[in-house]
Amino acid sequence: MSTGLRIVVVYPDLLGTYGDGGNGLVLARRAEWRGIKASLHQALSADPVPMGDLYCLGGGEDGPQVRAAAALRQDGTLVGAVERGAAVLAVCAGFQIVGTTFPDANGSGRAGLGLLDVSTVKGTGPRAVGEVVADITAAGAGPLPTLSGFENHAGVTRVGPGAEPLATVRRGIGNGGGDASEGAVAGKVLGTYLHGPVLARNPALADLLLGWATGGQLVPLDDHEEAALRQERLAVGRRSPSGMARTRRRISRALRR
Amino acid sequence: MRARASLRARAAASAAVAVNWASRRAGLGSGTVAGGRAGLVVDPHLVEKLCVGRPVALVSGTNGKTTTTALLAGALGAGLGGGVVTNATGSNMPAGHAAALAAGGRTGPVVLEVDEAYLPAEVASLEPTCAVLLNLSRDQLDRTSEVRMLANRWRVAFAGGAPVDLVANADDPLVVWAAGQAERVHWIGAGLGWRNDAVGCPSCGEQVTFADAFGAGGWSCVCGFARPALEAWLEEAADGGSLACFADGRRLVVDLELPGRFNRANALMAAVAASSMGVGADEALGAMAQVPSVAGRFTVGEIAGSPTRLMLAKNPAGWSELLDLVGGGTAPVVVAINARTADGKDPSWLWDVEFEALAGRTVVATGERARDLAVRLRYAGVDHATVDDPRAAVAFAALEDGRTAAPVEFIGNYTAFHDLLDHAR
Incomplete structure (x- = not known):
């Protein structure tokens, strides 16, 4: 593996269902554009996970998620790398995997990697699908602009005392535990339910991760x-579903009069 | 009792036709779905009643359904005669089927494009002669099942159902899994360009190994799950076309008006389906050669004064096929992306498409989600302009390019394609 910043997309064959492989590309390009030497490695599940500075895990279906978690536990490289200071972006199924437990297709709990103090159970309500707008609340993420993304998951995730929620949803479901929280962060491990991919929609979040991994200041x-994409998506998010429901009720009341 | 049922079906069919006529008169569109729904309210069993006693073929899969349906309908029309009833508009759920059957003749063959989720139920209720299973890959994940769940539902349906001739793409492991427990399967080497949904073995979860790019070399998994022996496959001919090769030694030229290897593969699947319904593969392929364009796809029309070839690609697998077709050229490319319900509301699949292949071309991003596409193209290293209005985007691409006289290549996803098609002359 080459020198410079080593970005590893973990198991795109198992955790690559929702375009989340784009996160690795965004990180690599944003490093290159700044003259930071970077390599992007796609680590398939049949191969050993390479040593890296920045790991990306994406969303995936139930069966592949269970396989990915088991393979990563057995491989051990990712856990070891985090202990030595590597940064991690974990999205959706990947977010659940880096936690302590997550549900399989039957709803039974499976062991995660324990890199982030979050635990996930199968939700009882309808699947959370749609646009998300969320304001960053985590001190560990620093001041960042509002998050934009698209969620598509059934799990309900609780953030334990060893981590802090990443953000509070203004629109959408997020972690789904009733506290409007979305994602979680502890140290250099950051989890979120947001696709889009999340780093394409939130370049400031990409730069936060790059800063963690390089330890240096990044030029803008x-x-x-x-910015144009964000402006459009955040404007869509401003009309929250509950706001639209209120409008509909007002119209139907007016019509009844 | 039988007379009453038939009366009810006749009334239902009349209702479907009447609503569609009214809908067209009122300028509310073709009305296919509205009329079909009305018919199904009057008689929920309308579709199966109108199929009783007729040769019925169903066509399903993620990509190529509409084209394969049209090719098969063309072949059966030429070979069996009589009016073939088919849902040519691409309305591929029960309401669309009801409308097509109500509007068509009461005898003769039926060829229906079927949405993947509805296939198990329609195989059970319509007892078709044959079902064509093209491929399975990710598509509109915000509203449909994950693709492995779908493959499992197909597998259950074909394992216990009435005997049907399955024409199945043996190069797609998920399709082989879906058809693997059926009694009668024609395994066809139709190829599989996009692999990312097929690498995890559907049987054991280990990694499936592919021998080469288009599947001619087959695939296998350590658990023993592997490509079955082929009854027919596609070979590249020296002139850039394709040959349909059969295990019994026949070799037939596949020469279509429609461009692209993937369309020739669709034709091979349709030819085998036609054979199972009594039309020889050579006669079927001859008839398919006459099909000029299917539901407007690959039409060259005039958009804002510029000759434009209109193409539809709505997911990464479809894009991989089209990039194979347009990737080598120099003509300007306009890509239009919407994210309405029919498109899927999450366009993050754009990051699974290798837009890098368009670098160096004149590329214009348009459609309601042009900004998502523009960001994707930025990271793909593809210089591009963003023009909100699709027609203005075509005009801009033609002007900006100037170098080539070739038609602008317009590739849209579902609603973006259909919106522009309405404006094509």
Whole structure:
């Protein structure tokens, strides 16, 4: 493996269902554009996980998720790398895997990697699907602009005392435990339910991770296309479903009069 | 009792036709679904009643359904004669089937494109002669099942159901899993360009190994799950076309108006389906050669004064096929992305498409989600412009390019494609 910043996309064959492989590409490009030497490695599940500075885990289906967790526990490299200071972005099924427990297809608890103090159970309500707008609340993430993304999950995740929620949802479901929290962060391990991919929609979050991994200051980039996308998505998010329901009720009341 | 049922079905069919006529008169669109729904309210068993005693073929899979349905309908029309009833508009759920059957003749063959989720139920209720299983990959994950769940539901349906001739793509492990317990399967080497949903073995979860890019070399898993022996497959001919090769030694030229290897593979699947319904593969392929364009796909029309080839790609697998087709050229490319309900509301699949292949071309991003696409193209290293209105985007691409006289290549996902098709002359 080459020198420089080593970015590893973990098991794209198992955890690559929702375009989350894009997160690795965003990180690699944003490093290169700043003149930081970076390599992007796609680590397939049949191979040993390589040593890296920044790991990305994505979303996946129930069966592959169980396999990915088992393989990562057996491989051990990811856990060891985090102990030595590597940064991790874990999305959706990946977020659940880096926690302590997560549900399999039958709802039985499976052991996660324990890199983040969160635990997930199968939700009883409908699947959480839709646009998310969430304000960063975690001190560990520093001041960051509002998060934008798309969620699609059935799990309900509780954040334990060893981690803090990443954000509070303004629109969408997020962790789903009734506290409006979304994602979690502890040290250099950050989990979220947001697809999009999340780093394409939130370049500041990409730079937070790059800063963690490189330990250096990052020069700003021309992100006008990301800014235009964010402006559009955040505007959609401002009309929350409950707001629309209120409008509908008001109209139907007016019509009845 | 039988007379009453038939009366009810006739009334239901009339209701479907009447609602569709009214809908078209009122300018509310083709009305296919509205009429079909009305018919199904009057008689919930309308579709199966109108299929009784007729040769019925169902076509399903993630990509290529509409084209394969049209090719098979063309082949059966030529070979069996009589009016073939088919849902040519691509309305592939029961309401669309009811509308097509109500509007068509009461005898003769039926060829229906079926949404993947509805296939198990329709195989059970319609008892088709044959079902074509093209491929399974990720598509509209915000509203449909994950693709492995779908493959498992197909597998259960085909294991216990009435005998049906399955024409199945043996190069797709998920399709082989889905058809693997059926009694009669014609295994066809139709190829599989997009692999990312097929690498996890559906039988044991280990990694499936593919021998080469298009599947000619087969695939296998350590558990023993592997590509079955082929009854027919596609071979590249020296002139850039394809040959349909059969295990019994026949070799037939596949020469279509429709472009692309994937369409020739669809034709091979349709030819084997036609054979199972009594039309020879050579006669079937001859008839398919006459099909000019299917539901507007690959039509060259004029958009804002510029000749434009209109193409549909709505998921990573479909894109991988089209990039194979347009990737080598120099013509300007307009990509239009919407995210309405029919498209799937989450366009993050754009990051599974290898847009890197378009680097160096004139590329314009458009559609309601042009900004998502623009960011994707930025990270793909593809220089591009963003123009909100799709017609303006085509005009911009033609002007900006200037170098080539070739038609602008317009690739849209479902609603983006159909919106522009309405404007094509």
